[in-house]
Amino acid sequence: MNENSYYSQENHGPYELHDIGDFQLEEGGTIRGCQLAYSTFGKLNKAKDNAIVVPTWYSGTSKIMEQVYVGTEHALNPEKYFIITINQIGNGLSSSPHNTPFPNGRTNFPHVRIGDDVRAQQKFINKKFGIKELALVVGGSMGAQQTYEWAVRFPDMVKRAAPIAGTAKNTEHDFLFTKTLIDAITSDPAWKDGWYSSNFEVHQGLRRHAEIWATMGWSTEFYKQECWKDLGFSSVQDFLTTFMFGYFGAMDPNDLLSMAWKWQRGDVSRHTGGDLEAALGKIKAKMFVMPIDEDMFFPPKDCEAEQKLVPDSEFRIIKSIHGHLGLFGTDANYIGQVDNHLDELLAMPV
Amino acid sequence: MNENSYYSQENHGPYELHDIGDFQLEEGGTIRGCQLAYSTFGKLNKAKDNAIVVPTWYSGTSKIMEQVYVGTEHALNPEKYFIITINQIGNGLSSSPHNTPFPNGRTNFPHVRIGDDVRAQQKFINKKFGIKELALVVGGSMGAQQTYEWAVRFPDMVKRAAPIAGTAKNTEHDFLFTKTLIDAITSDPAWKDGWYSSNFEVHQGLRRHAEIWATMGWSTEFYKQECWKDLGFSSVQDFLTTFMFGYFGAMDPNDLLSMAWKWQRGDVSRHTGGDLEAALGKIKAKMFVMPIDEDMFFPPKDCEAEQKLVPDSEFRIIKSIHGHLGLFGTDANYIGQVDNHLDELLAMPV
Numbered sequence: 001m002n003e004n005s006y007y008s009q010e011n012h013g014p015y016e017l018h019d020i021g022d023f024q025l026e027e028g029g030t031i032r033g034c035q036l037a038y039s040t041f042g043k044l045n046k047a048k049d050n051a052i053v054v055p056t057w058y059s060g061t062s063k064i065m066e067q068v069y070v071g072t073e074h075a076l077n078p079e080k081y082f083i084i085t086i087n088q089i090g091n092g093l094s095s096s097p098h099n100t101p102f103p104n105g106r107t108n109f110p111h112v113r114i115g116d117d118v119r120a121q122q123k124f125i126n127k128k129f130g131i132k133e134l135a136l137v138v139g140g141s142m143g144a145q146q147t148y149e150w151a152v153r154f155p156d157m158v159k160r161a162a163p164i165a166g167t168a169k170n171t172e173h174d175f176l177f178t179k180t181l182i183d184a185i186t187s188d189p190a191w192k193d194g195w196y197s198s199n200f201e202v203h204q205g206l207r208r209h210a211e212i213w214a215t216m217g218w219s220t221e222f223y224k225q226e227c228w229k230d231l232g233f234s235s236v237q238d239f240l241t242t243f244m245f246g247y248f249g250a251m252d253p254n255d256l257l258s259m260a261w262k263w264q265r266g267d268v269s270r271h272t273g274g275d276l277e278a279a280l281g282k283i284k285a286k287m288f289v290m291p292i293d294e295d296m297f298f299p300p301k302d303c304e305a306e307q308k309l310v311p312d313s314e315f316r317i318i319k320s321i322h323g324h325l326g327l328f329g330t331d332a333n334y335i336g337q338v339d340n341h342l343d344e345l346l347a348m349p350v
Numbered sequence: 351m352n353e354n355s356y357y358s359q360e361n362h363g364p365y366e367l368h369d370i371g372d373f374q375l376e377e378g379g380t381i382r383g384c385q386l387a388y389s390t391f392g393k394l395n396k397a398k399d400n401a402i403v404v405p406t407w408y409s410g411t412s413k414i415m416e417q418v419y420v421g422t423e424h425a426l427n428p429e430k431y432f433i434i435t436i437n438q439i440g441n442g443l444s445s446s447p448h449n450t451p452f453p454n455g456r457t458n459f460p461h462v463r464i465g466d467d468v469r470a471q472q473k474f475i476n477k478k479f480g481i482k483e484l485a486l487v488v489g490g491s492m493g494a495q496q497t498y499e500w501a502v503r504f505p506d507m508v509k510r511a512a513p514i515a516g517t518a519k520n521t522e523h524d525f526l527f528t529k530t531l532i533d534a535i536t537s538d539p540a541w542k543d544g545w546y547s548s549n550f551e552v553h554q555g556l557r558r559h560a561e562i563w564a565t566m567g568w569s570t571e572f573y574k575q576e577c578w579k580d581l582g583f584s585s586v587q588d589f590l591t592t593f594m595f596g597y598f599g600a601m602d603p604n605d606l607l608s609m610a611w612k613w614q615r616g617d618v619s620r621h622t623g624g625d626l627e628a629a630l631g632k633i634k635a636k637m638f639v640m641p642i643d644e645d646m647f648f649p650p651k652d653c654e655a656e657q658k659l660v661p662d663s664e665f666r667i668i669k670s671i672h673g674h675l676g677l678f679g680t681d682a683n684y685i686g687q688v689d690n691h692l693d694e695l696l697a698m699p700v
Contacts, residue, residue, distance in 0.1 A: 173573040223523040
């Protein structure tokens with residue numbers, strides 16, 4: 001265990017914990033008393049057909065999904081839908097390296113795959129709420145990976161799906177980008193093979209990790225147009241320290257590494273012996289594939305190639321010079337586009 | 351001094367050395383007995399108006415410029431032109447941290463700016479060859495930075511100019527990308543503040559540096575289409591080790607850091623108190639601005655914004671899914687496009 005106040009109810013709550021028991025993982029490990037952290041908004045109707053699952057992205061928690069995507073003014077409207085934001089395993093709120101006791105925490109925390117998350121989430125919502133049908137699964141980045149996994153693994157359950165800024169099968173380029181993030185942390189001698197006392201000891205590695213994110217996460221145009229000014233920062237340096245390092249520097253390095261390993265290996269074609277076309281062909285959901293046009297590592301081209309393999313799907317591009325991290329809702333023009341597409345998708349009969 | 355056989359005549363020659371004497375730098379340092387390494391191809395005509403200067407990019411030497419860009423089948427045809435490829439200061443062939451004796455080598459090597467390179471090059475070609483007019487200056491990446499500097503600083507001397515995949519004023523995004531490269535090296539404890547015994551001791555930092563290059567230097571599409579196969583590699587891993595680490599891992603870390611510092615600060619508007627429009631307005635050369643469409647850090651948008659400020663200029667985009675490192679000529683479709691544009695530019699009366 002590494003104490004870390006970042007992952008508190010105060011910062012990320014209110015959230016609940018659901019214990020799914022001992023959970024066997026695809027790679028062979030077991031998480032004992034696996035906890036899923038989640039929040040719900042709205043009410044499940046009697047037919048139990050108005051539920052929406054929202055998984056989380058790398059480093060993200062249910063809180064930012066709530067803040068940016070959920071509300072009566074959004075497509076994810078709690079007056080109409082029962083919205084369940086579920087924290088991915090390893091993100092610091094659900095079972096993760098930093099909150100798992102000796103000897104299974106830190107770098108002994110077992111490898112988790114996107115498929116494990118989705119199995120755990122399905123088990124949870126079925127047991128806790130008796131949900132057998134989802135009106136929508138929607139998530140960004142690693143949340144999109146989970147969205148694809150949901151749609152392929154549970155084709156009869158998922159009626160609609162919207163992967164935003166993410167892919168069904170992670171690309172070689174994206175694997176490599178993620179490797180540079182991993183290496184930024186693990187190359188810090190203060191990381192001590194994962195046996196640091198506090199995340200702040202690993203500040204140099206976390207800063208490098210934040211700065212690689214700053215390069216790839218936004219876009220060249222974001223910096224050219226000085227969008228960091230609109231976000232309230234006085235200089236790029238101020239933005240890098242206060243926003244980027246302020247964000248990642250507070251997190252647990254081993255938690256980030258656990259998610260990064262999972263991200264690198266997201267791949268729905270594991271269900272079909274490596275045949276991506278066959279895997280995506282299994283999807284029965286109506287799907288809107290929604291990349292962000294300036295995304296530097298989940299580029300529209302990669303997303304469109306996959307969309308063409310999904311039977312009942314449309315390609316809906318989001319325009320944002322904030323690039324991949326437009327997901328954070330920092331671009332005032334972003335969420336309206338997402339809402340419009342999701343409104344349309346949710347209105348479609350299934 | 352750090353012995354390093356990578357920078358030998360065997361690998362990069364034949365090249366000559368020209369001593370420009372003690373050379374005072376813009377930042378206040380002095381390189382004593384500053385050496386410029388260069389190669390020439392073809393003959394200077396009697397009017398001395400057929401000379402072409404080709405500066406080098408980050409990590410590059412005159413050798414790759416010769417191999418990819420110079421030849422009777424290319425626009426840079428030694429049967430018509432007198433072509434001088436000049437190694438930038440810090441690149442390992444010209445005066446550099448690794449070949450400068452104690453106490454001025456290693457991290458004591460003074461900060462060099464793009465403007466210093468261009469002043470040194472001008473001094474050299476004027477003294478050595480009596481050249482007062484250049485038919486063309488053409489270079490890629492940091493070579494493009496030098497090309498812009500040539501055109502702004504010596505507007506009457508430079509008749510034509512072609513910056514490829516580079517900018518006149520480095521962007522904030524690019525500065526940050528370069529910082530991640532710098533940090534990859536300096537975070538390696540084996541770098542020892544620059545006082546390592548051999549570049550191979552810094553292999554971890556150099557590998558991380560190579561892998562960040564692998565992410566940003568090529569393009570997402572390069573990996574998607576598995577272009578590394580066409581280059582003769584069996585896997586991405588093989589490509590990363592044999593090509594990317596094989597390339598950068600052989601170099602001197604302090605030399606790379608010297609160039610990176612310079613790259614970050616390339617800016618012709620230093621001549622006009624920060625007014626980029628005024629600086630680019632001074633250019634008298636006919637200029638073709640030639641970005642590569644899939645370049646992830648010198649994107650066409652940034653290059654086009656500058657081109658519009660250059661009086662007698664055209665925007666000529668090069669298509670290559672090899673992205674920025676298409677400069678290496680690895681894409682069979684690349685050099686033909688460059689040659690066509692340069693042929694056209696060279697045929698224009700001035």
